[in-house]
Amino acid sequence: MKPFTYARATDRADAIAQGGNATYIAGGTNLLDLMKLEVMAPDKLVDINRLDLAEISGTDDGALRIGALVTNSDCAADTRVRQDYPVLSRAILAGASGQLRNKATTGGNLCQRTRCYYFYDMAIPCNKREPGSGCQAMQGFNRIHAILGASDACIATYPGDMAVAMTALDAQIQIEGADGETRLVPIQEFHLLPGDHPEKDNILAAGELITGVILPPPVEGKQIYRKVRDRASYAFALCSLAAVVEMDGETIASAALAFGGLAHKPWRDPDVEALLVGEKPSADLFGKAADQLLADAQGYGSNDFKIPLTKRVLISVLKEATDKGAAA
Amino acid sequence: METTELSVNGKTHKLEADSRVTLLDALRNHLGLTGTKKGCDHGQCGACTVIVEGRRINSCLTLACMHDGDEITTIEGLGEPGNLSALQSAFVAHDGFQCGYCTPGQICSATAMLEEAKAGWPSFVSDDLEGPDALSDEEISERMSGNLCRCAAYPNIVDAIRKVAGAKS
Numbered sequence: 001m002k003p004f005t006y007a008r009a010t011d012r013a014d015a016i017a018q019g020g021n022a023t024y025i026a027g028g029t030n031l032l033d034l035m036k037l038e039v040m041a042p043d044k045l046v047d048i049n050r051l052d053l054a055e056i057s058g059t060d061d062g063a064l065r066i067g068a069l070v071t072n073s074d075c076a077a078d079t080r081v082r083q084d085y086p087v088l089s090r091a092i093l094a095g096a097s098g099q100l101r102n103k104a105t106t107g108g109n110l111c112q113r114t115r116c117y118y119f120y121d122m123a124i125p126c127n128k129r130e131p132g133s134g135c136q137a138m139q140g141f142n143r144i145h146a147i148l149g150a151s152d153a154c155i156a157t158y159p160g161d162m163a164v165a166m167t168a169l170d171a172q173i174q175i176e177g178a179d180g181e182t183r184l185v186p187i188q189e190f191h192l193l194p195g196d197h198p199e200k201d202n203i204l205a206a207g208e209l210i211t212g213v214i215l216p217p218p219v220e221g222k223q224i225y226r227k228v229r230d231r232a233s234y235a236f237a238l239c240s241l242a243a244v245v246e247m248d249g250e251t252i253a254s255a256a257l258a259f260g261g262l263a264h265k266p267w268r269d270p271d272v273e274a275l276l277v278g279e280k281p282s283a284d285l286f287g288k289a290a291d292q293l294l295a296d297a298q299g300y301g302s303n304d305f306k307i308p309l310t311k312r313v314l315i316s317v318l319k320e321a322t323d324k325g326a327a328a
Numbered sequence: 329m330e331t332t333e334l335s336v337n338g339k340t341h342k343l344e345a346d347s348r349v350t351l352l353d354a355l356r357n358h359l360g361l362t363g364t365k366k367g368c369d370h371g372q373c374g375a376c377t378v379i380v381e382g383r384r385i386n387s388c389l390t391l392a393c394m395h396d397g398d399e400i401t402t403i404e405g406l407g408e409p410g411n412l413s414a415l416q417s418a419f420v421a422h423d424g425f426q427c428g429y430c431t432p433g434q435i436c437s438a439t440a441m442l443e444e445a446k447a448g449w450p451s452f453v454s455d456d457l458e459g460p461d462a463l464s465d466e467e468i469s470e471r472m473s474g475n476l477c478r479c480a481a482y483p484n485i486v487d488a489i490r491k492v493a494g495a496k497s
């Protein structure tokens with residue numbers, strides 16, 4: 001690990017004042033891993049663990065605010081989250097291990113970096129680690145890589161589960177800046193596609209601090225998180241799907257579908273959702289939805305399997321979500 | 329250098345160490361508590377699991393200086409020869425190890441895991457999010473998936489944990 005100076009922030013203003021030329025550390029489960037490999041080498045760490053951001057609280061308009069320092073464990077086990085946002089509990093419980101979930105925080109998890117093997121390997125060029133140096137994943141081992149929204153510069157994926165569920169739930173992220181102002185960013189606008197700047201994972205500017213995540217008031221419908229991975233536990237998603245689907249009698253009233261493991265960000269496709277709404281569930285309809293989702297999908301060799309896999313995951317989850325026989 | 333006060337197994341230690349020192353290295357190299365093991369050093373194997381403020385964590389993925397004032401329990405704090413904890417005894421009785429390297433992490437992890445289950449936390453394999461009434465073998469395996477055993481003593485590890493989980497409920 002490269003040397004760095006360490007400072008413990010006493011409050012938010014103190015953290016943000018120091019944050020401009022520093023990296024925040026909360027759980028540290030991803031950051032310290034990357035610092036040991038020197039993939040990340042901040043000059044200064046600002047420890048935000050003692051800030052007052054570890055509460056889950058209801059808001060006046062029926063939403064639920066998850067403080068940025070709420071651990072993954074506490075979020076998944078919270079009675080309100082379990083009751084009203086089960087897809088979020090399920091997604092968090094599908095990720096990492098008990099030990100990691102006890103340390104990983106809501107804000108930090110949003111900033112989790114890719115698990116692309118080449119990003120982690122300092123001996124090999126990587127456009128995300130060192131812009132302009134090249135990408136070895138495109139012609140290399142790319143089993144875990146993107147099939148949607150990739151660019152000529154980068155085919156890495158966002159690896160997390162929590163943010164995928166939050167995307168299906170239309171969460172908003174609270175971000176406090178150097179001016180002391182808080183902005184609310186829809187989670188779909190938080191993570192970026194790689195484009196020409198794969199080094200930027202998300203929209204956070206220097207010194208900006210995530211303070212919380214707002215989950216909109218609970219919605220009706222069935223919530224499902226399906227994760228497909230190489231091991232039964234403690235592995236990143238090859239494909240995951242967070243679904244919130246509401247039926248109106250025989251037809252689909254609404255469908256929020258967010259995918260993990262397919263792109264540089266949790267992936268939502270409004271055209272797919274629009275295609276489903278107002279229709280009666282059928283194998284034909286689900287097949288069309290999958291074809292729409294994957295119309296522009298591109299494999300790079302080892303990850304070609306993700307295209308048929310994703311199709312099957314979507315069809316399977318839609319069947320479960322619209323099956324009137326199953327419990328809500 | 330950072331000055332950090334750590335309360336480990338009920339005893340307070342004042343640590344003077346570089347900011348880069350992980351909690352794992354502080355325990356082993358600075359405090360001489362070598363029961364906690366370094367496996368992968370990247371949070372993938374669980375050998376370094378300790379209990380901090382009541383929660384099991386990977387001590388390799390956290391800095392010692394981040395834990396000023398924290399209460400830490402290591403394998404040495406759970407029991408000692410002649411006075412083993414229930415899980416330590418159960419691992420011996422059920423032969424829950426071969427080489428033993430992952431065992432301190434397994435036992436620290438299981439100790440805190442049983443508390444999580446008692447608090448009603450659900451897991452990925454729980455049928456509903458109310459949390460399970462009793463820990464099935466599937467529940468134990470899922471909840472312990474952050475602790476690898478390269479000797480593959482898993483069936484006996486599950487036996488040992490089931491024995492203690494059953495005795496508690």
